[in-house]
Amino acid sequence: xxxxxxxxxxxAPYPLGATWDGLGINFAxxxxxxxxxxxxLFDPSGRREIQRFEMPEYTDEVWxxxxxxxxxxxxxGYRAYGPYEPQHGHRFxxxxxxxxxxxxxxxxxxxxxxxxxxxxxxxxRADLSFDRRxxxxxxxxxRPAARRAVVRHRHLRSPCARPQHAxxxxxxx
Numbered sequence: 001x002x003x004x005x006x007x008x009x010x011x012a013p014y015p016l017g018a019t020w021d022g023l024g025i026n027f028a029x030x031x032x033x034x035x036x037x038x039x040x041l042f043d044p045s046g047r048r049e050i051q052r053f054e055m056p057e058y059t060d061e062v063w064x065x066x067x068x069x070x071x072x073x074x075x076x077g078y079r080a081y082g083p084y085e086p087q088h089g090h091r092f093x094x095x096x097x098x099x100x101x102x103x104x105x106x107x108x109x110x111x112x113x114x115x116x117x118x119x120x121x122x123x124x125r126a127d128l129s130f131d132r133r134x135x136x137x138x139x140x141x142x143r144p145a146a147r148r149a150v151v152r153h154r155h156l157r158s159p160c161a162r163p164q165h166a167x168x169x170x171x172x173x
Contacts, residue, residue, distance in 0.1 A: 008039065008065030010057045017102025018076070024068035029078060029100065030061055033090055036081035037063035040097060040136070046075045046107045049136060075107050076100070077136070084118075086128050093118035097136040 011026045019026045027039055037055040042048060055063040078100060082092030096118055099106070114121035115133040123129035 002069055002071075004041070004051055004053075004070075005068065008053045008056050008067055011064040011066030013057070013059040013062035013064045016062065017100060017104075018074075020070070020072050024066055025070040025074065026064065026066045027055070027076075027100075028062050028064040029055075029102075031063060031080060031082070032061045034063065034080045034082040034092060038079040038081075038094070039065060039067070040077045040079060042075040042077070044073075044075065052079075084130055086119075091118050093130065095132050095134050097134075 008027075011028065013028050016028045016030060019028075029037060031037065039053045039055060040049050041051045041053075043050050053065060053067070055065045057064050077097040079094045079096070080092050080098060081094045083090040084092055096116070113135075115131065116135050118131055119125075119127045120129040120131045
């Protein structure tokens with residue numbers, strides 16, 4: 001079992017997502033209005049949260065941190081803190097485990113539940129209500145795939161870069 005440090009190192013705000021550099025993983029996620037972001041790590045089955053880290057840095061609206069000794073295959077998610085003001089477009093709810101929007105792979109199977117919503121479904125206040133249920137504790141410890149991301153090896157080159165062996169594109173005349 002890997003021994004993690006007490007806190008994340010500062011890391012870098014770019015590239016966004018989880019990037020393995022051979023020695024650890026840099027985590028970077030954009031949020032213009034969050035007041036705090038946490039990285040949540042899970043056991044290999046994805047059923048039990050084993051550690052939580054506060055993202056230590058915020059640069060140009062990107063929360064970021066670096067986890068040394070982390071490897072590809074790590075199962076993680078995020079919790080975002082901030083205002084819950086639906087009337088202003090802010091719906092932060094740290095009770096909900098979030099998927100990394102840059103994840104390349106998900107773990108587990110998708111299981112739908114109204115506890116995935118940040119508000120209480122069928123509440124008289126509709127989507128202005130607030131749901132405090134922890135979405136990570138759904139289905140007797142099974143977490144829905146839509147809320148867990150898995151780190152895969154990611155090259156530092158642009159994902160849009162063409163492979164070296166690709167045939168040249170035809171020129172327009």
